Amino acid sequence: MKVVHFENVSKDYTLGDSQVYALKNIDLQIEDGEFLAIAGPSGSGKSTLLNLIGCIDIPSSGKIYINNQDTSGQTPDQLSELRARTIGFIFQTFNLFSVLSAEENVEYPLLQFKELSAAERHARTVKFLVIVGLSSFAHHRPNQLSGGQRQRVAIARALATQPKIILADEPTANLDHKTGEGILQLMKEINRNSRTTFIFSTHDAKVMAMADRLVRIEDGQLVEENDNHA
Numbered sequence: 001m002k003v004v005h006f007e008n009v010s011k012d013y014t015l016g017d018s019q020v021y022a023l024k025n026i027d028l029q030i031e032d033g034e035f036l037a038i039a040g041p042s043g044s045g046k047s048t049l050l051n052l053i054g055c056i057d058i059p060s061s062g063k064i065y066i067n068n069q070d071t072s073g074q075t076p077d078q079l080s081e082l083r084a085r086t087i088g089f090i091f092q093t094f095n096l097f098s099v100l101s102a103e104e105n106v107e108y109p110l111l112q113f114k115e116l117s118a119a120e121r122h123a124r125t126v127k128f129l130v131i132v133g134l135s136s137f138a139h140h141r142p143n144q145l146s147g148g149q150r151q152r153v154a155i156a157r158a159l160a161t162q163p164k165i166i167l168a169d170e171p172t173a174n175l176d177h178k179t180g181e182g183i184l185q186l187m188k189e190i191n192r193n194s195r196t197t198f199i200f201s202t203h204d205a206k207v208m209a210m211a212d213r214l215v216r217i218e219d220g221q222l223v224e225e226n227d228n229h230a
Contacts, residue, residue, distance in 0.1 A: 004030035009062030037211035088158030148179035
């Protein structure tokens, strides 16, 4: 099943008097359970592509289907609901709340799911802290954790909503080589065990090598796709 389907998608922005074409005529399909890397130089359109998949932005033209839902014509509230329940985000800067513990950071996105009781939220939070190997750090705040541990909290938070898709924007960029490799192995393990689709925006050769498929983008256009297992 396709969890992401782009049909002839373009995105442009108006900057002063000029039009900037961030993406041009993108056709892309991503299957359920893929471990996919999007690579390209800075300014190539990687982040725009990720923002469109994440329903943070909308295309100027073309159609985008996320988990079989046509996103065109949806209201901001509908897109927000789709994003909350379908997509998890992992950022290079971790984006954790400094005043909350690891456990509270992981639980935070679940607060908008009114159907979950406090006990269910707690059980889910504990489960994902165990998966990322941080159950003994549940009550630590981000400033008491290493960079790798913070990124593990961010992964647990992204997984807590049980999304179909996780978008990872340069997730290893702020980590040393060894820690970054451990984080990648963890994400690959989660991908294999839970069939969660991972989509990376990256410059990191290790991420590209580990991906099932590599999509290259330059000047807003897809230039190449490699199946790493072919």
